[in-house]
């Protein structure tokens with residue numbers, strides 16, 4: 001199937017209130033234009049540099065969608081990231097949050113929506129706050145978000161997790177379920193500067209399970225575009 005047919009099919013199969021962030025790493029501007037023309041509203045990128053090139057190549061099209069940073073955010077790329085991205089999904093420490101906050105003033109002087117990334121499977125290969133380094137994790141997260149909520153230019157809007165990648169997506173269900181519980185707990189605190197709207201979890205092989213477990217944002221690449229030209233994530 002074509003990119004637009006793939007996108008339309010996924011869009012049709014999942015609830016309307018679930019946002020699809022199209023994961024664009026290693027794709028061409030033509031491929032992105034096709035998916036935007038098919039109705040894509042949100043694009044996820046992993047690398048700041050690459051996104052800059054993509055943004056210029058798409059010209060006016062780029063402004064039709066929201067740009068999500070879904071890759072590891074390096075401190076020395078924050079200024080550039082703030083000029084391109086509408087949402088940063090990968091804040092993974094208080095220090096990173098403070099670094100972003102400090103740089104917002106320079107970039108655009110308005111609140112920046114951010115998500116906090118959790119490494120729910122505590123995997124070495126993944127970014128995000130590791131569950132196994134903080135005991136009990138739920139309390140740790142609650143305190144972390146409370147501290148972040150004092151940062152005046154950050155609007156904390158959600159949580160993001162990759163979750164372990166299993167051959168059978170059922171195996172990731174308990175990880176998604178736990179992330180959703182943490183999400184609910186933080187939401188119920190009702191902190192100022194914190195508006196827990198989005199739970200970003202689930203990829204091509206796991207988005208259905210993620211939605212069943214409460215995700216209202218999924219990040220999908222392969223199922224829209226086909227296999228990546230070079231399969232490094």
Ligand SMILES: *Cc1c(COP(=O)(O)O)cnc(C)c1O
Pocket residue numbers: 023025046070071162203204205219220221222223233
């Ligand atoms: C690549 C990527 C995705 C999408 O992965 P697919 O398996 O291609 O759907 C989602 N989230 C992040 C952070 C990614 O880097």
